[in-house]
Amino acid sequence: MRADRLVAALLLLQGRGRLTASELAGELEISVATARRDLEALSAAGIPVYPQPGRGGGWSLVGGARTDLTGLTAAEARALFLLLGPATTAAPALTSALRKLVRALPATFRADAEAAARAVVSDPAGWGEAGREPPALVRTLQDAVVAGHKVRLTYARKGSEPAERLVDPLGLVDKDGLWYLVAGTGAGRRTYRVDRVTAAEPTDLPAERPDGFDLAAEWERVVGEVERRRSLVTAVVLVAERHAGILRDHFGRHCEVLGREPDGRARLRVAAPMALSIAEQLAGWGAQVEVVEPEAVRAELARIGAELVARYAP
Incomplete structure (x- = not known):
């Protein structure tokens, strides 16, 4: 460690x-x-x-x-x-x-x-995004957690205008280079991506910290909920053993090695929210990846292939 x-x-x-x-x-x-x-x-x-x-x-x-x-x-x-x-x-x-x-x-x-x-909790398993330098506000938020003071955040949710909110900072998570703030709010506990926080102003107001709060346990709960939403569809695929590591890196937690085929190929299970999402991620592999099941993912790959042939075939 x-x-x-x-x-x-x-x-x-x-x-x-x-x-x-x-x-x-x-x-x-x-x-x-x-x-x-x-x-x-x-x-x-x-x-x-x-x-x-x-x-x-x-x-x-x-x-x-x-x-x-x-x-x-x-x-x-x-x-x-x-x-x-x-x-x-x-x-x-x-x-x-x-x-x-x-x-x-x-x-x-x-x-x-x-x-x-x-x-702070460190979670080395990524969510399909490359790690990066810690956002500039990480230290400010760490200090607020340690000091036990409320923070006034300006947060830009994806696709929405920045909004200001007063939160009780409970802890930070470094997830393979992506930082998250776990905080209490008037609407319950929330998780914020720190790289979407455009401003963080510590206050002198004491933060409310639940008795017995365990950051690691709370993060496990958050990850479990996110994984549940992101893994609604699974597919079994076959790929050359030398490429199995690339697929594992690409799908992260959503890839499980099931074993090896008699012909030497690796058998993997991958997951995503929809059959289309899996097909889109595998389409670029062409014939190097074979989808065994489900039929929904195979059908989406066939549709994508037909579209490409219709557009680019001589």
Whole structure:
């Protein structure tokens, strides 16, 4: 898990004083690119980690090596826990480490650190859209979640004019590079795509947070509802084994590997809201993909093919 790596990277930096991305990659058994991204994430979040270029350079903690994490400032502790996410979704060893770290922090830091740990959930499974840089307002919304203050949002729903609403920010979710805000409103709990938030103004009004609210559990509920709406039609398809990974990446959660055919092709189940939606996504594959069932998807593919022949055949 990424959270395990971030804690391990900090401990290694503090124990050795300086590390290169290559050395960190070797210690954690990850790629150099991943190690560099983790170090950059720590630095961007406000943890005092900085790179020194040139021969003999590497990454170091400002002030040199330290023996434990309890020397973190309030802002640094908060930034670290925002990066790590909720201990409830972490591996057992990390959960134990986070509890010890919270207990070791000065009492005045603990509430913010614990709030920060509950503020963000990471969901690596995409919804068919490529990841991107976090929207500029993510940090503003994170701070509002941790501080427990209402936020006045200007939100542009797809196909609608921007509208202003006052919300109780409950947590943020990083879904493979797409960020969502889970918030309470007068009409109930809602989820907002952060890249559609055009303005976010924190207020001094205390936010209402339901007792026992669990961001990870709430996100599972949201995902389940979205998946239910997006998976109303399923189709079984056959494709060359070398292309199965491409289809899995394309359909995301809506693709399940069922097995392998005697001729070596992979058997997959894909899903979408309508038969037409599946046919449109598969039409570009031509004869490389065979739809076994249902007949509705096969009929839509035949219709699309006939339209293309009518338009483009000599």
